[in-house]
Amino acid sequence: MRIQEALWVGGRFLKEREIPSWKLDARVLLSAVTSLDRTGLVLKGDLSLEAEQQEHYHKLLERRAAGEPAAYLIGHKEFMGLDFKVTPAVLIPRPDTELMVEMALACLKESQERLPVVVDVGTGSGAVAVSLAYLLPELRVHAVDLSEQALAVARENALRHGVEKRVSFYAGNLLDPVDEKLQQNIHLITANLPYIPTTDIPGLMADVRNFEPHLALDGGVDGLELYRRLLPKASKYLAPGGHLLMEIGPGQGQEAINILPLKYWVAEIYRDLAHRERLVVARKL
């Protein structure tokens, strides 16, 4: 089978099985099998696949049709223009979370701190922590996750992008593992903690519900449980004027702001490109 034909046949196979991103996924899987990028697939469309490549492609298509996300099948995902390793131990970084990185950059610029220190809570693949360290060469990041398996992936991503000397990883709950000496000395905390209400988990898309780690999804009764638990320590660790960034789901903005005692915080809700509430940016007074 030629590459051009494989793309068409694979796309149709996924479309018939109601995979919404059928076109993109067929291309991504064929790229992984042939080691050709998007342009390469077009330019070499007339080349024939080898028998093993064809078999590998079929297996991947079948797994994708059964719901397995393409990023887990190929083992990586782009975030902030960087290529991140992903495994089923980590949430697949979402384009929506790039808003958190962009706002983090803006907050750090505003603070004009020469040697800023950031904590990334619930680091997962390290997408936020590693992107920030990559983009700001003076930055020091402390990244925490409950999952040792997720941290192993995050460490690999730090190495992959050459920031391993400036990002420290800790296993543990929220800010518990962060050195007490850093109290009042952190300039920014980024938190993309699980925020899906427990009762909404069964209604999630099957790809997410059946394949992504529930530890990365379940945010308790109203989805904001982990942010409530995070807040007392976040107040202690942040320097005055420091920022806390919390990723949220649509409709959670006001409730998330209500967690913050207004005597000590000013907060604003930011929306993603689809105009859905996505981020709370809070500044400690």
Ligand SMILES: C[S@@+](CC[C@H](N)C(=O)[O-])C[C@H]1O[C@@H](n2cnc3c(N)ncnc32)[C@H](O)[C@@H]1O
């Ligand atoms: C929604 S994922 C976000 C991953 C990554 N920051 C990103 O944006 O792609 C949430 C992460 O929080 C971690 N987590 C859940 N509960 C936690 C807790 N109590 N303390 C630290 N990390 C936690 C999960 O293991 C998961 O990796």
